[in-house]
Structure formats: C-alpha cells, structure tokens
Amino acid sequence: MPSVKEQGAVYGNLLAYKQYTRPSAQRVFGQYSFRNKKGPKHHENVQRLLEILAINGKLTTWGMAKTHLSDTSNIRSQEKDYRRLLIGRMARGKHTMGLLDIGLVVKDGKNIQKAPADLYRLSLHGILYCLDVINLSEKDLEKMAEKYADVLPQIFGRWKYLKSMIGSDTDRLKTLASGMFMDNIQISNITALPIYELMTYLNVKYQNNFEQINEEDLADQISYWFYTNLLIPSKRSNTNESKQWKKLLDNDLALKKWYYKFVDEAISFYTNRFKQIKNLKS
DNA sequence: TACTACGAGATATCCTCAGT
DNA sequence: ACTGAGGATATCTCGTAGTA
Numbered sequence A: 001m002p003s004v005k006e007q008g009a010v011y012g013n014l015l016a017y018k019q020y021t022r023p024s025a026q027r028v029f030g031q032y033s034f035r036n037k038k039g040p041k042h043h044e045n046v047q048r049l050l051e052i053l054a055i056n057g058k059l060t061t062w063g064m065a066k067t068h069l070s071d072t073s074n075i076r077s078q079e080k081d082y083r084r085l086l087i088g089r090m091a092r093g094k095h096t097m098g099l100l101d102i103g104l105v106v107k108d109g110k111n112i113q114k115a116p117a118d119l120y121r122l123s124l125h126g127i128l129y130c131l132d133v134i135n136l137s138e139k140d141l142e143k144m145a146e147k148y149a150d151v152l153p154q155i156f157g158r159w160k161y162l163k164s165m166i167g168s169d170t171d172r173l174k175t176l177a178s179g180m181f182m183d184n185i186q187i188s189n190i191t192a193l194p195i196y197e198l199m200t201y202l203n204v205k206y207q208n209n210f211e212q213i214n215e216e217d218l219a220d221q222i223s224y225w226f227y228t229n230l231l232i233p234s235k236r237s238n239t240n241e242s243k244q245w246k247k248l249l250d251n252d253l254a255l256k257k258w259y260y261k262f263v264d265e266a267i268s269f270y271t272n273r274f275k276q277i278k279n280l281k282s
Numbered sequence B: 001t002a003c004t005a006c007g008a009g010a011t012a013t014c015c016t017c018a019g020t
Numbered sequence C: 001a002c003t004g005a006g007g008a009t010a011t012c013t014c015g016t017a018g019t020a
Helices: A014-029 A041-056 A061-066 A072-087 A124-133 A138-147 A156-177 A185-189 A195-205 A215-229 A241-250 A253-281
Strands: A089-091 A094-096 A105-111 A117-122
Touching (some): A014 A041, A014 A195, A041 A061, A041 A072, A041 A124, A041 A138, A117 A124, A241 A253
16 A cells, blocks of 8 residues: 555544544535535536546546546546646635545556556545445445455455345445444443444544554454444344354454454453453452 | 657646636 | 636657658
C-alpha cells in the first residue's frame, strides 16, 4: 500500500470517519444520492465520479472520462473537471476542498504507459461514503467489492463467500457507513456475547489513530467491527446467529485466525485491567 | 532501411468570466 | 463566495508518414 505521502490524502480511524469525514463529506458532497433527490450540481458531479471509481477501481483522470465518453475533446474537458473535483481548487487565495482533501479518494500508483500519471481510487472512507450515500445496485456493489478486494481483504476479499453464507447481512457494512453501532452502550445486553466489550476494545485499540491511520490498520478496524457486529442478532431472523457465525469462520480458517487474534488481544486487555483492581483488594 | 518530424493521445497547471 | 465552463499552454509518449 502506498504511504500517506504517496496517497496524497490523510484520513483517520473509524471515529474520525464518524466525527469528521462523514459530516464533512455530507456537507460538501451531499447527504443523499442525486438519483434520489436533486441537489446542487456539484454533489451530482462528485457522486458520479465516486461511482466511476467504485465500479472501475484505479483510474487516471483521463480513464475516468473515457468510461462514458468517446470524443477526444469531450474527454479532454471532462478530464479537467474530474481533476478539479479530486484536488479542489484555488479561488481568491482560498482553497476549496476536493475529494483528496476530505480523504475519500487516494492516489495509488502511477500509470506509466505514457507520461507518468496518477492513478486514483476510493479510500476506505470513500468506500464507506459510497455505501452510506450513493445507492449502488447489488451488481455495482459486487463490482466494487471485486475492485477493492485488496484494500479491504477480510470483507471485500471474500465477498462471494460472505454472500453465500450470510446473504443480505453483508448490508451491515452500511450500518457502519452510516456511523451507527460504534460506541453504543445499548448493545451491552443484547446477548451474552461480549459484543460491547469487543466494540469498546476496538475503539481503544485504534484510539491513537484519530488524526491518521495507515490503510491496513483501518481495513482491520472496519473488518473487526463487521465480524463483531455480525454477532448481534438481527430482528428479522430467528436463526441461531452464533451458530451461523461459527460456521462462517470455521469454513475459512485464515479468517478465523485473524479474527481471534483480535479477540485474544481484547481478552488480555480486560484481564490485565481486572487484575489491577483485584491487586488493590489484597 | 534507418531516421525524424509530426500528429494524436494523455496529463497537468493556470487563468478568465459568467451565473447564482 | 463558490461553482461551471472552458481557453491557453506545456510536457510527455507513441505510432507512423514521409524523408534522407
């Protein structure tokens, strides 16, 4: 994965997504899909660009324009528009935010077929924003999962498998994208499982990364959240959630190993803390 | 045949002006 | 103040038509 400097964008952990990125993006780029409700043209332009990146993965600005245009002069002017939306613009000495400034899009490598040109793709925050705001069809969502499999390996990397095992429960990722179920104490007594404790530890684990986090760590944080959230019983089904969940992990040992590393970390975190208070007793 | 000049495709910056 | 639209310009690559 490219470094922060190479990515040309800075983003923080999930809390930063909830408290900063999501509100900022909604203010500047829209709270709802332009397809559902007509808003400013700017929102539509940005959302169309995000859709292109969601469906196609890494592209140069020229490549983005080429996805829906064939005439060279049209491509040329469209390409400039996309660039402007990506990097923002200067007017009267003031910089207005582009998609890179907010952190929804990052640079990922260069296209060197011709003169070296930046390749752009969605960041994890950008993926979440798309899930939250842009109404991607199931088909497009599948394409996004395929194109971003290496960015979010534990979820998008096994999307088909997840679909086959848990079906529409993959939509829980949209719950995260909408900023819910991250620090809710309400989940503490839903089941006997320590969901609340795991979610709390998840926030603790990455608490120093509010300002900045590297992509692999954020992908882990999102994925830990996702698999922990899957343990929360859904209202509509009566099926035994934890049984299904166990099956999901048992059929994918790499996934299981990865997830339980997190569980073990959480256990030792809490064990140590309780040890401290016990020590005060004797 | 080897070489070069040129056009087209691509990428990148900066600037102006109009509309709301 | 912000956005849309687009002009001007520079640079780089590559294929090829035309030339030495």
